[in-house]
Every structure is written in C-alpha cells, then in structure tokens.
Amino acid sequence: MFSYENYKAFYDSVAFFITPIYFISLIVGWRSINTRMLIISLLTLEAIDNLLTDWSYTLGSNYGFYAIFVCAVFSFAIIGRRLLAKWLGNYIRFCNDVYQNYYFSKQEAALFFMSVLLMLFHIIALVEVKLYQYQLIASYPYRINLFPLLLTVSHLLAALTILRLAIRRVPVDIYVKQRRTRAKLNEGLESSSRQDAAQDKNQNSQ
Numbered sequence: 001m002f003s004y005e006n007y008k009a010f011y012d013s014v015a016f017f018i019t020p021i022y023f024i025s026l027i028v029g030w031r032s033i034n035t036r037m038l039i040i041s042l043l044t045l046e047a048i049d050n051l052l053t054d055w056s057y058t059l060g061s062n063y064g065f066y067a068i069f070v071c072a073v074f075s076f077a078i079i080g081r082r083l084l085a086k087w088l089g090n091y092i093r094f095c096n097d098v099y100q101n102y103y104f105s106k107q108e109a110a111l112f113f114m115s116v117l118l119m120l121f122h123i124i125a126l127v128e129v130k131l132y133q134y135q136l137i138a139s140y141p142y143r144i145n146l147f148p149l150l151l152t153v154s155h156l157l158a159a160l161t162i163l164r165l166a167i168r169r170v171p172v173d174i175y176v177k178q179r180r181t182r183a184k185l186n187e188g189l190e191s192s193s194r195q196d197a198a199q200d201k202n203q204n205s206q
Contacts, residue, residue, distance in 0.1 A: 014152050019046065021159040029166025037085060037098045038108065039162060041077045045070075061133050064126025071119035078112045107165035114158045121150045 022043055029035035049070055056066045077084070082102045089096030125147050128140045 010152070014156050018155055018159050019043075021163055022046070025159075025163045025166035028163075029168075032166075032168075033094065033098050033101060034081075034103050034105070035166055037095065038078070038081060039166070041081065041084065042074065042162070045074055045077055061129050064122055064129060067122040068119055068126065071115055071122060075112060075115040075119065078108055078115060081108075105165060107161050110161050111158055114154050114161070118151065118154050121147060121154070 022039060026036065026039045026043070029039065052066075056063055059066055082099060082104075085095045085099040085102065087095075089099045125140075125143045128137070128142050131137045132140045
C-alpha cells in the first residue's frame, strides 16, 4: 500500500529536506536562546544517529531496539531540556542563561507528543518483526505498508513544528525576561515598603 518501494521518491525527498529545515529554523530562531538550545540539541542527536546508521543496520531484526532508544533520547532532549541546561550550565554560560530563562512552549509539547508516537510506531514494528521471526505470523504488513508512511509524516510534522517555533514574531525568551523583570521590580518595591514601614514604626516608638 504505502511501502517504501512504491513511494521511494516521496520518502527520500522528505528525508532530504528534514535536516535543512532544522538548520533554517536554527538561523531564524537564533534570537531565542530556548529555541536555539532545543534545535542544537536535536541536530547533535541527529548527527550522532547518522554516524551510527551503518552500525545500527547490522543489528538486523533487533534494529527496532536501537530505534526505540533513539526516540527515547530525543524525547528526553525535549522534555528534559531544563535539566540538561542546568547540568551544562556549570560549564557553558549559554546553557546557564537557558536554565535561568527556561520556558516550555506549546510547540515543544507537540514535539514531545510526536516523539512518543514515533516510539510507539517503532515498538509496534518491532513486535511484528519478532512475531514473524519466531514464525508466529506469516508476514509483517504493518512494517511493509504503513510504517514508512507514519515515520515520514511524523518526521515532516516535527520539522515543520520546529520551524513554526522558530518563526514566531517575538521569541519566548522576551516574555520570560519581562515577566521576571516585573517580578523582581515588584519584590524590590515590596521590600522598600517594608523598610519604610519599619523605619516609621521605629520613629514613632522613639
């Protein structure tokens, strides 16, 4: 139905454009330190995954375990970005700035959801392949006909979501900084008011 062989040109074209979309998003969203760290983290993981591609293919029917692990790492890079920024902040000032101005956007929530879906797709494919390997089923129709389409569409939607995150008119960092600046200003005013009240009390007691 939607096998790789039947739609090879489409699948290959989408795969070719995914990484360029990431780099375009990085350039467009560079002003936002939150967006910048997210995209750099994902691009780094993507590069490592590409370097391990040849090795992963040697796993044969166990390739699914590797794919599930990669999806889990990508999920952590999204949902655990603040923890990563806190740890790296001890060595990299940029990461410390991200930690101090952390914000989890709706687009990141969508990315995390898609990453979990990808993991689920790989789990289903792995189970089907294992059932076929142990001759419990005669073929693996999901792996051949539906799996390539699900992966391709999910990766494309993830890339477009990152692009959407990057092209927002006002980087989310500005909102965070303004909110924290107002909070600090309010704290300063409250502290000043308490000091004035204490001084007035002391003067009255004297």
